[in-house]
Amino acid sequence: MNEFLHQLASGLALGGVYAIMALALVMIYQATQLVNFAQGEMAMFSTYFAWKLMDMGWPYWRAFAATVLISFAGGVVIERLVVRPFAKAPVLASVIVFIGLALIFNALAGWLYGYSVTSFDTPFSGRPWFGNVYMSAHESGAVAVSLCVLALVYAFFRFTPLGLAMRAAAQNPVSSRLVGIRVGWMLAIGWGLAAAIGAIAGMMAAPIVYLDPNMMAGILLYSFAGAVLGGIDSPFGAALGGFAVGVLENLVGAYAVGAEVKLSVALAIIVGVLVWRPSGLFGRRLVARV
């Protein structure tokens, strides 16, 4: 029982990371009906940036804030320079461009920082929180940070004029433009937010999975699984799906198939959901108008 609770708890820690990554994916999906395959590598690159800042002697939270801001700016720039020209291109062209971006970030990280596996500091060290024996301090901290991000994103979209404008631009671009919303910029801000959220996910994951240029491939896959499970057009569903996948991955890895083939859990979830309930648990059914 103890072992079971332990697995459950550490599943929640990575689940939080998957949840906010899935949220970032859904944000871009809602606005463009595209899945950003470069999300993971962008997050990995941001994490390396934070590591570099800390290596230069910056304190954790200052490096954290700087990384989030820089990632936001980077996301906006990428949208403007690379993604924008393909706005009207077929899905295939966009997917190819995303793969290109992923390869570039991966190569850039390898070139700048090397391919060796590095450890990454955590701000949550010391004794476990609230006498919680099932989670390390970092795991509790990662869950707390993930929940904070989810709450902040919810508040941003629900209570701020900018959030409202972004939702409008995603839902009905033509009418939004008519009432004076700059739809193109809303999209760029969406990319910036997704990149910033991804950076937080990377910094929360790195102390657990360690830092190397390929660290995000698995995490991105689980986030895909979370987003598909919860419904790729539902932010709430995707976040919940992320937590669920984190727990499921850990439990199935520990008790059913063994930790060394855990990635096939994500494969099974994605294929299974596509076969039985393609809209996910909380997504809208897709109805195409002919």
Add this chain to the structure above:
Amino acid sequence: MSGSSGSQRFAATLAVLACALAFPFLASGYHLYQGAQVLILAIALLGLNLLTGFNGQISLGHGAFFAIGGYGAAILTAKFGAPYWLAIPIASLVCFGAGFLFGFPALRFGGLYLALATFALAVATPQILAYKGFDAYTGGSQGVTLVKPHAPFGLPLNADQWLYLVCLFCAAFLYWAVRNLASGRIGRALIAIRDQPIAAEAMGVDAALYKTTCFGVSALYAGVAGGLSAVAVGFVSPESFELPLSFAFLVGIVVGGLASLGGVIFGALFIEFVPNLADQLTVNFGESAKALPGAIYGVLLILVMFLMPTGAAGAARAAAGAVARRLRSRRGAKIQDGGSAASAAAKYGGKGEAT
């Protein structure tokens, strides 16, 4: 296409084939091995291009089918004593089945879901191959070793030459097959499903059947390539089938030209020699040169989509069209056929072209 360009193309095909046939008697050793690798990659790219270029289905996981073909051939020869000429077809039929079944769940949805599912397949495959439960057959993370085949009937060829010729025969046969497939009724149906899915169904094209079968055939090609590769390398292990392999296939068809069958040879040359070049640079510039193939691949993917969505084949077509136009205008003839139409088609995505 006018008649003259048809006969030109035939002549070009013959010339390429003649060069390819002469190659094993001029080159030797490692160069021959590289030549075989290029042919193997070209086979895999043919299959992926049929799926992605012609039918518009995005697969980021063809490395997995390549792996099934490779492991299938390796296990059949090393553990069951089957000869390689029997093992490769059996393994590729298994791939056809796997591809057909895998194409199924993504059928009813946009190409994006297929991209997601195949991405998952590509990431998960190395772990599944290394799984301890299959150790007896797959050798876990150690992999399986094969014996290199020798030329039969006492032919005066060494093993490298024979293997190259086997790959050449397979590549030529599979090229001929996919070309016939793509230039007839089936090819038109595949393209119609890509460009106008609803209209295609309204015209009576069974989109579901075509899409799954296309996925199966595409996986079969990847399987043949994987099997040949296992025999040529003499070794399979999980780490040869990781995500970068699937990405390299995508790079190959994009650089060679989407929906261009002739372009796969450019693509295959490209993805064979760029990593090689990087390996050589590693000697001089150390570890950081390892990043080079990824960087080149990534930048090229974006640039090609930006500037030349038809890839190398499209560029060659446009150049040939420009030369033909210039020649004609020098002769003072009016421009009304072939060249300009070909370059126009090349410019607008070369839809329906089967080069």
